[in-house]
Amino acid sequence: MQGTLGVAVIGTGRMGADHVRRINDVISGARVAAVVDIDAERAGRIADGIEGCTAYTDPAAAMAAFDVDTVLIASPGPAHEDALLAAFERDLPVLCEKPLTPDAASALRVLEAEQKLGHRLVQVGFMRRYDSEYLRLKALLDDGGLGRPLMLHNRHRNASTPPGFTNAMLINDSVVHEMDVTRWLLDQEITAVTVLRPTASGNAPEGLDDPQFVVFETDGGALVDVEINVNCRFGYQVQAEVVCEQGTARIGEAHTLLTNTAGRWGGTIAPDFVERFEEAYDREVQSWVNATRRGQVEGPSTWDGYAAAAVCEAGVRAQAEGRRVEVEMIERPALYS
Numbered sequence: 195m196q197g198t199l200g201v202a203v204i205g206t207g208r209m210g211a212d213h214v215r216r217i218n219d220v221i222s223g224a225r226v227a228a229v230v231d232i233d234a235e236r237a238g239r240i241a242d243g244i245e246g247c248t249a250y251t252d253p254a255a256a257m258a259a260f261d262v263d264t265v266l267i268a269s270p271g272p273a274h275e276d277a278l279l280a281a282f283e284r285d286l287p288v289l290c291e292k293p294l295t296p297d298a299a300s301a302l303r304v305l306e307a308e309q310k311l312g313h314r315l316v317q318v319g320f321m322r323r324y325d326s327e328y329l330r331l332k333a334l335l336d337d338g339g340l341g342r343p344l345m346l347h348n349r350h351r352n353a354s355t356p357p358g359f360t361n362a363m364l365i366n367d368s369v370v371h372e373m374d375v376t377r378w379l380l381d382q383e384i385t386a387v388t389v390l391r392p393t394a395s396g397n398a399p400e401g402l403d404d405p406q407f408v409v410f411e412t413d414g415g416a417l418v419d420v421e422i423n424v425n426c427r428f429g430y431q432v433q434a435e436v437v438c439e440q441g442t443a444r445i446g447e448a449h450t451l452l453t454n455t456a457g458r459w460g461g462t463i464a465p466d467f468v469e470r471f472e473e474a475y476d477r478e479v480q481s482w483v484n485a486t487r488r489g490q491v492e493g494p495s496t497w498d499g500y501a502a503a504a505v506c507e508a509g510v511r512a513q514a515e516g517r518r519v520e521v522e523m524i525e526r527p528a529l530y531s
C-alpha cells in the first residue's frame with residue numbers, strides 16, 4: 195500500500211483520542227480519515243478538528259469509506275470481535291488495542307476467521323514490546339549471555355482504577371500485559387496460573403481485592419510472579435527483573451531524570467500509562483504504519499492475542515476458585531509459526 199494511509203480509529207475515548215493525536219501530530223505515513231464512536235458527539239468533536247476526517251457511529255460504515263485503508267480499534271474489549279470481523283470482510287489491516295477480545299472463545303473465533311483469509315491482518319496493541327527498556331531486556335536475553343532465565347519478577351502499579359473496575363478486569367486488562375511480556379521475553383508458553391491475595395489495601399474500592407499476587411508457570415520451567423497493585427496512589431510503575439543462571443537484569447526503575455538536592459536524591463514517577471509508555475505507543479503505531487505501507491503485518495499477532503486470552507481465562511478462574519489452574523490452548527496454527 196503506497197502513499198499516505200487513511201486510518202479509521204474506532205473508539206475515541208482515552209486511548210483512541212491519544213492515538214488520533216499521535217497519527218495526526220507525531221508519526222508519519224498516515225492520516226485519520228475517519229473516527230467512530232457510539233457516542234456521536236464525541237466522535238464529531240474529534241472529527242471537527244481534523245481536515246478530511248468524517249465521524250461515524252457504525253464501524254462497518256467507516257470501513258466502507260473510499261478513503262479508509264486501515265483500522266485502529268480502541269473501543270472497549272467486548273466490542274473488538276465485531277470490529278475485527280468487519281475489517282476482515284474488507285481485508286483491511288488492523289491495529290487492535292489489547293485485549294484482542296475479552297475471552298478465549300471469542301479470541302479463537304477471530305483466530306479462525308483470520309486463518310480462513312489465509313494471511314495475517316492484525317497487530318495486537320501489546321505496546322510494551324515497543325518500549326525501549328523492554329527491547330533492551332529482550333535483546334539481552336536473546337543474546338544468551340545471562341544463561342537460561344529461571345524467574346521473572348514483575349511489578350505493575352497504577353495510581354487508581356476507573357469506576358467499575360472488577361477483579362476479572364485486574365487480570366484481563368492489567369495482568370494481560372505481563373502474560374504477553376512473559377511469553378515474548380522468555381519465548382515460552384504459560385502453562386498454569388495461581389492467584390494469591392494479601393490483606394486488601396485501604397485504597398481498594400469496594401468489591402476489588404487489590405493488590406493481588408499472580409504466579410505463572412511456563413513450559414520452559416520458569417516461574418513468574420506479578421504484583422498487581424492498581425490503587426497504589428503514588429503513580430504508575432511497571433518494573434521487571436529477570437533472574438538467569440549467570441546473572442540478573444532489571445528494568446523500570448530509573449528511566450527518568452535523577453536529581454540530588456537539599457539532602458534528597460531521586461526522580462519522578464509517571465502518573466499513568468499514557469505518559470510512561472508514550473514513546474512505546476509512538477513506536478508501536480509507527481511500526482504498524484510502516485509495515486502496512488510495505489504490505490506486511492508484523493508485531494504481536496492474533497495468535498499472541500489468543501494465547502494471552504487463554505492465560506487470562508485460567509487467571510480469572512484461578513482468582514475466583516482460589517486454586518492453581520492449568521491453561522488450555524490449541525496448538526499454534528501454521529499461519530503463526
Ligand SMILES: NC(=O)C1=CN([C@@H]2O[C@H](COP(=O)(O)OP(=O)(O)OC[C@H]3O[C@@H](n4cnc5c(N)ncnc54)[C@H](O)[C@@H]3O)[C@@H](O)[C@H]2O)C=CC1
Binds near residue numbers: 233
Ligand atoms: N495499551 C494500553 O496500555 C492501554 C490499552 N487500553 C485498551 O484500549 C481500549 C480502549 O480503552 P480506553 O480508551 O481506556 O476506553 P474508554 O472507555 O476511555 O473509551 C472507549 C470509547 O469507545 C467507545 N465505544 C464503546 N463501544 C463502542 C463500539 N461498539 N464502537 C465504537 N466505539 C465504542 C466509547 O463510547 C468510548 O468513547 C481497550 O481495549 C483497553 O483495554 C486502555 C488503556 C491502556
Ligand SMILES: O=C1[C@@H](O)[C@H](O)[C@@H](O)[C@H](O)[C@H]1O
Binds near residue numbers: 369
Ligand atoms: O492497558 C492498560 C489499562 O487498560 C490497565 O487498566 C492498566 O492496568 C495497564 O497498566 C494499562 O497499560
